[in-house]
Amino acid sequence: MKMKELLLFLSCVVCVSADALHTDIHVIGCSDFNGEVMFGLDREELWYADFEKQMGVSPQPSFIDPISFGAGAYKTAVSNLNTCRQNLQITREGIKDFPPLRDAPSGVMIYTRDEMELRVNNTLICHVTGFYPAPVKVSWTKNGRITTEGSSINTPYPNKNGTFTQIARLKFIPQQGDVYSCTVEHLALTKPLIKIYNVETPETPETPETPKPSVGPAVFCGLGVIIGLLSAAGGTFFILKANKCI
Structure with missing residues (x-):
């Protein structure tokens, strides 16, 4: 088109x-x-x-x-x-002899308006900026199929550098595994720009297990103490025996 x-x-x-x-x-x-x-x-x-x-x-x-x-x-x-x-x-x-000026969008982002929670109403936002002339065309898909229900787009808003910004919105209810995309078309683009949003719940970090105390060092330590005591007792015995012989 x-x-x-x-x-x-x-x-x-x-x-x-x-x-x-x-x-x-x-x-x-x-x-x-x-x-x-x-x-x-x-x-x-x-x-x-x-x-x-x-x-x-x-x-x-x-x-x-x-x-x-x-x-x-x-x-x-x-x-x-x-x-x-x-x-x-x-x-x-x-100005019919002047070539038209065209700038492709310099930035396209897709994100949710609110923090994502499964099965809670939210809005996807497709933010397009840095293009000239206005407007851009934005379309949405859900799981590979075009969707228009709950979609809207604002009028082009001028930036200070002479380019424009437009924001498209899509109301949706996040369901685990759903995949959404916004497709941006503009006169200066040779092919559409596509941004993907995957509905995924963040993984709950596993609680690190408390390391169980090792019995090895305690056993060896205990054996060392026992051997040390036996050695000391043996030395005392030989000293006493030697004194008795004298």
Whole structure:
């Protein structure tokens, strides 16, 4: 499947407060068939437009006070997407003779969100970074079969060096012996990158046995003492006998 390159316009605003320094980011990206509009704070997604479901999504954790972007946020995102595609056509005409820049992912890792326990709900994370242009395509398998249930992927997040990071997730229940994989595809790759996760319980270390005392040294030691005492007694006997003869 051929993936289209994205033309991205990035707007970063650094906000300073009395307590800390925060980085606010607004990303607008588009191709002929796909688009992205996202707001983030300190490398975390606050809101993004889901153009397939035609709605805005706020992937903010439930334990924080949610940041609202208003009822008109999705409508504004659609307008920004249309403007992006108009600019894409103009830019394409202007740089059609320039070779495209492509960087393959520099790092792919697979790990669990929480410490792994058998038969306890968890999430597998496939972390992909260092690629350009965005996006990457990530697919999952379980025991060699493609699985999509419980899978998701965030919007591409820009790194400071101009490359991107994306994180794919898969909800799963660990069962002993199961094998999972995440497969990463990108324009700059000649073949997909695959990372494997094996569900295995850590082996319980064996308790070292307390060494049993050896009877050998004690026996030899006892014999040595007895022989020594007998020798001493014999010497005394001969001394007394010699004195008696005198």
